[in-house]
Amino acid sequence: MARVKIDLPDTFFFQTDILLYASHMNRMNHLDNALLLSVVSEARMRFFAQLGYDEQDMDGIGVIVADAALQYRSEAHHGETVRVSMTATDFWERGCDLVWALDEAESGRRVAHGKTGIVFFDYARNAAAGVPPGFSRHFGA
Secondary structure: OOOOOOOOOOOOOEEEEEEOOHHHEOOOOOEOHHHHHHHHHHHHHHHHHHOOOEOOEEOOEEEEEEEEEEEEOOOOOOOOEEEEEEEEEEEEOOEEEEEEEEEEOOOOOEEEEEEEEEEEEEOOOOEEOOOOHHHHHOOOO
C-alpha cells in the first residue's frame, strides 16, 4: 500500500497551543481522527489572525480548503495541550499548502503532522483568485 509522504520544513512560521477537550476524544479515549482536523482548523484561523487576516477576508479574498493529508505518530488524550506549528509552502498561482506539525506541548511528543491545501477564492465573483501578495510576502513567495 502506498503511504502518504509529507515533507516538513526545518522551521515553522507560527505556533499555538490548544487544550484538548473531552469532545475531541473518541470512544477509545484518544484524539478522534476527524476532530484532529478541527484542532488544525482552529490553529489555521489563529495563524491567519496573527498575519492580520481572516479566512473570509485576506485582502478581499477568501480561502477554501482544497485537500488535506495527515500522518499519525502517537495518541493524544483529554487534558493534554498540543502545540500546532504551521507555515505556508508550495505556492502556486491560486493557492499554497499549509504544512503543520502537532506535538504534545510538555513532552514534545509528535502526535501527527500533515498539510492542508488552500485555494484563494473571490466570493463576489464566485471564482478562484490569485494569492494575495500581502500574504505571500510573509513567506518569501
